[in-house]
Amino acid sequence: MIQAAAARIKKNYLNEKIGLLSWLLTTDHKRIAILYTFSITVFFFLGGFFALMMRLELLSPRNWLVSAGTYNKLFTMHGIIMVWFFLIPSIPSTLGNFLIPMMVGAKDVAFPKLNLVSWYIFMLGGCVTVYALFRGGVDTGWTFYTPFSTSYSTTYVVAAAVGIFIAGFSTILTALNFIATIHRMRAPGLTWFRLPMFIWSMYANSVVLVLNTPVLAITLLMIAVERIAKVGIFDPTLGGDPVLFQHMFWFYSHPAVYTMVLPAMAVISEIVPAFSRKPLFGYKAVAFSSIGIAVLGFLVWGHHMFVAGESTYSALVFSFLSYCVAVPSAIKVFNWTATIHRGSVSWDTPMLYAIGFIGLFTIGGVTGLFLAALGLDVHVHDTYFVIAHFHYIMVGGAVMAFLGGVHYWWPKISGKMYPEGLARLSALIVFLGFNLTFFPQFILGYLGMPRRYAAYPEEFQMLHVLSTAGATILGVGYVLPLCYLIWAWQYGKEAGPNPWRATGLEWKSSSPPPTHNFEVTPVVTAKQPYDYEAMKEELQLV
Amino acid sequence: MNEPTMSLKKYLLAWLGLLGLTLLTTLIAFVNLGVWSTVIQIGIATIMASIVAGFLMHALYEEKIIRIILAGGVIWFLIMITLTLADYASRGWLAFSHR
Amino acid sequence: MSELATLACREQFATPEQQRETATIGMWAFLATEIMMFGGLFTAYTVYRMSHPQGFEAGSADMNILLGSINTAILLTSSLMLAFAEHSAQAGNQRLLSFFLIATIVIGLVFLGIKFTEYYQHFQEHKAPGLWFEDSSPHASSIQMFFVFYFIMTGLHAVHMTVGLGILLVLLFRTFLGTFTAHYHTPIMFGGLYWHFVDIVWIFLYAIFYLPGLHK
Numbered sequence: 001m002i003q004a005a006a007a008r009i010k011k012n013y014l015n016e017k018i019g020l021l022s023w024l025l026t027t028d029h030k031r032i033a034i035l036y037t038f039s040i041t042v043f044f045f046l047g048g049f050f051a052l053m054m055r056l057e058l059l060s061p062r063n064w065l066v067s068a069g070t071y072n073k074l075f076t077m078h079g080i081i082m083v084w085f086f087l088i089p090s091i092p093s094t095l096g097n098f099l100i101p102m103m104v105g106a107k108d109v110a111f112p113k114l115n116l117v118s119w120y121i122f123m124l125g126g127c128v129t130v131y132a133l134f135r136g137g138v139d140t141g142w143t144f145y146t147p148f149s150t151s152y153s154t155t156y157v158v159a160a161a162v163g164i165f166i167a168g169f170s171t172i173l174t175a176l177n178f179i180a181t182i183h184r185m186r187a188p189g190l191t192w193f194r195l196p197m198f199i200w201s202m203y204a205n206s207v208v209l210v211l212n213t214p215v216l217a218i219t220l221l222m223i224a225v226e227r228i229a230k231v232g233i234f235d236p237t238l239g240g241d242p243v244l245f246q247h248m249f250w251f252y253s254h255p256a257v258y259t260m261v262l263p264a265m266a267v268i269s270e271i272v273p274a275f276s277r278k279p280l281f282g283y284k285a286v287a288f289s290s291i292g293i294a295v296l297g298f299l300v301w302g303h304h305m306f307v308a309g310e311s312t313y314s315a316l317v318f319s320f321l322s323y324c325v326a327v328p329s330a331i332k333v334f335n336w337t338a339t340i341h342r343g344s345v346s347w348d349t350p351m352l353y354a355i356g357f358i359g360l361f362t363i364g365g366v367t368g369l370f371l372a373a374l375g376l377d378v379h380v381h382d383t384y385f386v387i388a389h390f391h392y393i394m395v396g397g398a399v400m401a402f403l404g405g406v407h408y409w410w411p412k413i414s415g416k417m418y419p420e421g422l423a424r425l426s427a428l429i430v431f432l433g434f435n436l437t438f439f440p441q442f443i444l445g446y447l448g449m450p451r452r453y454a455a456y457p458e459e460f461q462m463l464h465v466l467s468t469a470g471a472t473i474l475g476v477g478y479v480l481p482l483c484y485l486i487w488a489w490q491y492g493k494e495a496g497p498n499p500w501r502a503t504g505l506e507w508k509s510s511s512p513p514p515t516h517n518f519e520v521t522p523v524v525t526a527k528q529p530y531d532y533e534a535m536k537e538e539l540q541l542v
Numbered sequence: 543m544n545e546p547t548m549s550l551k552k553y554l555l556a557w558l559g560l561l562g563l564t565l566l567t568t569l570i571a572f573v574n575l576g577v578w579s580t581v582i583q584i585g586i587a588t589i590m591a592s593i594v595a596g597f598l599m600h601a602l603y604e605e606k607i608i609r610i611i612l613a614g615g616v617i618w619f620l621i622m623i624t625l626t627l628a629d630y631a632s633r634g635w636l637a638f639s640h641r
Numbered sequence: 642m643s644e645l646a647t648l649a650c651r652e653q654f655a656t657p658e659q660q661r662e663t664a665t666i667g668m669w670a671f672l673a674t675e676i677m678m679f680g681g682l683f684t685a686y687t688v689y690r691m692s693h694p695q696g697f698e699a700g701s702a703d704m705n706i707l708l709g710s711i712n713t714a715i716l717l718t719s720s721l722m723l724a725f726a727e728h729s730a731q732a733g734n735q736r737l738l739s740f741f742l743i744a745t746i747v748i749g750l751v752f753l754g755i756k757f758t759e760y761y762q763h764f765q766e767h768k769a770p771g772l773w774f775e776d777s778s779p780h781a782s783s784i785q786m787f788f789v790f791y792f793i794m795t796g797l798h799a800v801h802m803t804v805g806l807g808i809l810l811v812l813l814f815r816t817f818l819g820t821f822t823a824h825y826h827t828p829i830m831f832g833g834l835y836w837h838f839v840d841i842v843w844i845f846l847y848a849i850f851y852l853p854g855l856h857k
Contacts, residue, residue, distance in 0.1 A: 101653075108653040110663045176670050183607065184663035185653070210670055211618045214678035222685070222793070229771030231789045232782070233685070239696075239782040244688050247626045248681055298621055302629065314629035516652075545661060545830070547731055548724075557721040564713050564847075568706070571852035580853065587848040591841045598724050598837045605662070608669050615673030619680035626684055630691060 012415070012512040027112035028515055033098035034413075035119050036089060041482065043085040043126065048478065050078035055437075055471040058464045061456050071454035072139035073155065079142025084164050085126050087398055088209075088256065091263030093122070093174055095405045096202050098413060100178055102506035102513065103196050105187025105522040110180035118173035125167030132159035141452065143253070146234035146245040150226040158227055161220040168213045175206035175213075182206075187505065189524035196504050196529050197286055201266030204290040208255045208262070208297060216252035219245065243309050250301035258297040260394055261361070262290060264401030265332055268354050271408050272336045274502040275351035276343025279530040282335045289328035296325040306377045315374055322372035329365050333358060348500070349423040353404025356431045360396025364389060367442065382452075385445025388438045396434055403430065403481060410485060411499045415512040416492030422484050430477035436470025501539065503530050546603035556597040563590050661827050668831050672838050675801075679842050682797070686790045686849060696783020700791070701854030703768060703784075705759055709851040712755045713843065719748035720840045723809075727833045733823030735816060742813045745836070749806050756799055763788070791850050798846060801839045808832050 013030045023031060054074050057065040066074065101109050109115050132138060138160045140149040149157050182203050186195070222233050223245075232238020234245045273280045280286060302310055302318030310318075336358055345351065367389040371377050380386065407427075411417055440463040445451075449460050456464070498507040505522050506513075526534070567586040571579065596602040601612055654660040690697045726741035767775040770789045778784065812832050815821065821829055 106653060110653070110667060112653065172671075172674055176667050176674075179670050180663045180667040183666050184659060207614075210674050211614070211677055214674045215622065215681040218678050218681035221797075222682075225789075225793060231770045231785070233786075233789060239689075239693060239786050241688065241692070243629075244626075244685060247629065248685065251622050251626075251681075298618065299625065302625065305629075311629050311632040311635065313632040313635055314625075317628070318625075521655075544658075545731070548728070550725065550728055553721060553724045553728070557717060557724075560717045561714055564710065564717070567848065567852065568710050568855070571855040574856040579856070583848040583852045584845075587844050590844045594720065594837050594841050594844070598720055598840075599834050604665070607666060611666065611669045611673055615676035618673075619676055619683070622677075622680060623684045623687060626688065627691070630688055 010510060011514060012510065013515045014415075014512050016515050025116075027108070027116050029097050029101050029109045029112065029115060030413075030513065030517075032115050032119055033094050033096075036093040036097060036122070039119075039123060039126065040086050040090055040094065043081050044090075044478075045482075046130075047078050047081035047086055048475065050074045050081070052471060052475060054078065055468040057454055058456070059468050061458045061461050063454050066454070068454045069139065072141075072452070073137035075452055076138045076141050077133055080129060080138070080160060080164065082394075083142055083256070083260075084167050085122075085129065087260040087394055088171060089122065089167075089174075090260075090398065090402050091267060091405060092178070092202060092205060092209075092259075093119075095267065095402075095409060096178065096263060097174070099198060099409065099506055100181055100202060101185065102509065102517050103199055103504060104182060104185055105190060105505045105518065105524065106181065106185040107516040107518070107521075109177045110185055111177050114173050115177055118170040118177070121173065122167055122170035125163045125165070125170060127163075128166060129160055129163030132156040132163060135159065143249060144220070144223060144245075145249075146223070146226075146240075146242040147236065150223055150233075151235055158224050161224050165217050165220045165224075168217045171209050172213050175209035178202060178206040179210065187522050187524055190505075193284065193287070194524055194526065194529055197269035197280060197283070197290075198266040200287045201262050201269065201290045204294040205259050205262040205266070208259050208294045211298070212252045212255040212259075215248060216256075219248040219252065222248075243305065246305050246308055247301070250304045251298070254301040254304065255294075255297045257390070257393065258293055260398045262293060264357065264361075264398045265290065267401040267405035267408070268336060268357050269332075270502075270504070271350045271354040271404055272339050273530040273532065274408070274500050275348060275354070276340050276345050277532045277536070278339055278343040279528060279532060280335065281338035281341075282331075283528065283530075285331050286335050289331040292328035292331075293325065296321065296328065300325055300372075303372050303377070306374060307381050319372055319374050323369065326365060326369055329361075333362055333365075347424075349418075349420060349427050350404045350408035350500075352424060352427040352431075353400050353407065356427065357397055357400045357404065360392050360400060360431075360434065364392030364396055367392065380445055382450055383445035384441040384449045384451055387451050388441035388445060391438045391441070396438070400430065400434075403427070406481070406485070408500070409506075410488070411495030412506055412511050412513070414485075414489045414492070415495055416488045416490075417495045417499060418484055418488035418492055422480065426477050426480035426484075429473060429480065433470050433473030433475075433477050437467050437474050438470070440464075440466045440470075501535065503532065503535060546600045548597065548600055548603070552597055556593050559593055560590055563593075657825070664827055664831070668834055672834065675838060675842075679794070679797070679845075682790070682794050683845070683849075686794065689786050689790065690849075690853075693780070693783035693786055696780035697787045698854045698857065699778060699780050700784040700787030701850060701852070702857045703763070703766065704851045704854065705762060706851055706855060708755050708759050709847060712752055713847050715748055715752050715755070716840055716843050719745050719752065720837050722748060723833050723836050727826075727830055730821050730826035730829040731823065735819065735821065738821065738829070739813060739816045742809055742816060746806060746809050746813065749802060749809070749836075753799060753802055753806075756795065760792075794846055795850070798839065798842055801842070805832075805836050805839055808835060 013028055023035065026032060053066065054071065057071055097115065101107065135156050138155045138157055140153050140157060144157065144161065182199055225231065226233045226235065232240040234240045234242050236242060269280060269286060300318055300322040302314055303322045306315050371380065371386065371389060407418065407423060444460055444463045447460070449456055495511050497510050508522060509518055563586050567583055570582055575582065595612065601609055650657040650660050654663065722741050722744040726738055726745060729737035729741055763769060764773065767773050768788050770785045770792065774785055776784050809832055812829055815828070
């Protein structure tokens with residue numbers, strides 16, 4: 001019986017070769033995606049642990065768990081690990097790596113060896129950063145603002161900067177790989193406007209990463225030079241200018257926000273049509289809005305510096321441009337909702353996450369407009385309002401989409417179905433826990449609670465306790481999928497090639513896919529992607 | 543599209559042009575033209591860079607996408623420097639208007 | 642399609658032509674990242690040159706223009722040699738290819754030699770910020786800022802030169818192994834692209850570090 005079942009299992013990328021070395025030396029984009037998934041999961045829970053420690057500390061208005069200095073290190077390491085070792089690589093390196101070659105109908109990415117090398121570079125960067133952590137951490141905040149980071153901080157700034165510098169190269173190499181793959185590896189007949197929206201968004205994302213990451217590298221290099229050689233690049237006492245650091249840092253880091261959310265939008269654009277059984281509304285508008293976000297995202301960085309001594313005229317321009325970037329983001333939200341409208345919606349787990357994303361991203365985006373307004377920003381700058389705003393984008397947006405995407409493609413990746421009821425429950429827990437954690441922070445910030453403090457006036461305690469309670473619920477919501485997805489890998493039901501009856505080339509291959517993705521190179525003849533009408537007829541015929 | 547090939551003559555001419563421009567920009571730098579000195583130096587350097595990119599790196603003979611990527615890099619650098627300098631250049635304006 | 646060309650194509654590509662095009666896009670996108678990397682330094686340099694105009698001119702006046710301009714000519718010549726090497730590779734002439742590669746490497750080493758002579762001179766004149774910097778002029782801190790950028794930018798350029806020399810040595814070794822033919826020589830072309838790009842960076846470094854103080 002068991003032997004008969006084993007004989008039925010087809011050769012796929014998971015069982016074609018076995019052993020640890022076959023994983024560590026693989027050039028298969030799907031296996032590299034799994035390696036990345038493993039790494040970023042570790043980093044996610046490490047970063048999450050720091051967040052939980054912070055939330056516990058904030059239960060009481062006085063320092064009770066950690067000292068103020070340790071608290072500074074906690075929020076710094078939380079930020080560094082979550083931004084560079086989870087959010088930025090999360091969707092591109094895992095789902096992107098797995099799906100981009102499959103969606104364009106290629107056997108692999110353009111440069112498979114480079115793909116593996118970039119995972120090793122990522123791990124090296126991660127190890128250096130964790131080394132900095134174990135030597136005592138960093139207390140500058142993830143933004144490394146000068147002159148504190150260069151002249152005053154006595155913590156391991158250089159080690160952390162080097163770790164991020166190294167990880168940046170991994171990001172660049174992955175992005176180069178995707179750009180080359182999307183340009184030249186598409187299957188016959190797969191023109192630009194027949195591509196799934198996932199590819200468009202990931203393409204825009206890769207372009208942003210290629211253009212902004214080098215600036216971060218050079219900025220961190222200057223910080224390291226200033227600390228090591230004791231010269232005054234950003235030190236005002238030696239003729240330097242700390243605001244220049246902010247310019248260069250945010251030239252990188254503002255577009256970096258879009259590199260966290262563009263891949264999330266990529267995932268949502270796949271899930272929404274599949275579970276509404278309708279083509280994506282306004283395909284071209286959504287496609288070009290990705291490019292629009294990528295371009296406009298580079299023109300708005302000054303809105304982080306409204307109170308940092310930036311010229312008023314410059315601030316006016318940056319404020320205006322920040323409003324402009326809301327337009328392509330809104331186009332996406334409207335088009336997703338229009339896709340759902342009058343669709344035959346099924347409420348499977350990925351769709352729950354997608355709906356959650358749309359709502360939370362909208363809240364995050366609209367509060368972003370508050371912050372882009374010159375006058376209001378002065379009031380809420382560096383308060384919990386900002387914290388709540390960007391967590392709505394990054395946790396409510398990017399992490400929800402990541403979880404949605406993992407659930408949507410898990411049957412393809414592992415070949416197994418997860419327990420649907422449990423998955424729906426945990427999606428609900430994540431949504432509730434998230435809102436309970438971060439909505440009170442909007443109010444806290446509006447009332448004037450500044451960020452990055454370990455102690456606070458007693459009147460804020462109620463809201464902080466609510467937030468901490470939410471964080472523990474959120475933690476449960478994150479641990480649950482980890483458990484049942486691993487369980488499903490071994491014990492889940494067979495998924496079959498296309499459990500969601502979705503369009504897209506990745507579903508044409510078996511689950512899990514064979515090592516070279518397709519038995520024969522697919523030829524695309526459908527005039528448009530997401531052709532669910534044609535699919536309906538096909539299914540009725542069957 | 544096939545790989546672009548260039549004649550040795552074009553390479554040589556590009557090289558001679560580059561050496562000539564180096565000499566020219568160095569000679570002009572001996573004269574103090576105020577702010578124009580910088581403009582001329584950067585201008586000539588840009589011409590030289592275009593010669594290297596266009597001929598030695600045969601960007602002129604490559605596909606359109608290559609030129610788009612190159613232009614993208616240059617334009618994004620210009621975005622960074624322009625918006626940064628715009629801040630520094632307009633710092634004093636408000637104080638000036640109050641005087 | 643010749644048999645050799647088929648051999649040179651990796652499994653994820655349908656044709657060698659597709660492989661070359663894909664790799665070319667990857668290479669140029671990489672060069673775009675290099676533009677942004679040096680671009681960040683150019684931006685910082687420009688901001689400080691605007692806020693410390695006299696110091697930057699005074700610092701530039703300390704440059705050795707003779708060595709600087711000779712080095713510029715040398716680097717441009719190395720690029721010409723490498724262009725000839727690319728041409729020989731396309732023609733499938735392995736002897737000429739290795740000759741021009743060696744010429745490029747030698748000229749590149751001469752460039753680095755002259756560059757380090759200059760560094761040594763600056764050090765002797767106590768113009769090495771962080772290590773040994775002395776200046777009695779009223780613009781001392783601005784001059785120091787000039788030298789900080791001079792060392793970071795030319796230093797990063799020298800690092801790129803060193804990496805480029807390493808790449809050229811590997812290419813030379815592979816040429817001796819007979820890897821490159823008229824059908825397959827993409828690595829030579831990419832080595833060339835990288836080297837020429839480093840050349841472009843130097844053209845700008847020459848303009849912003851050596852020329853501003855020349856009229857003094």
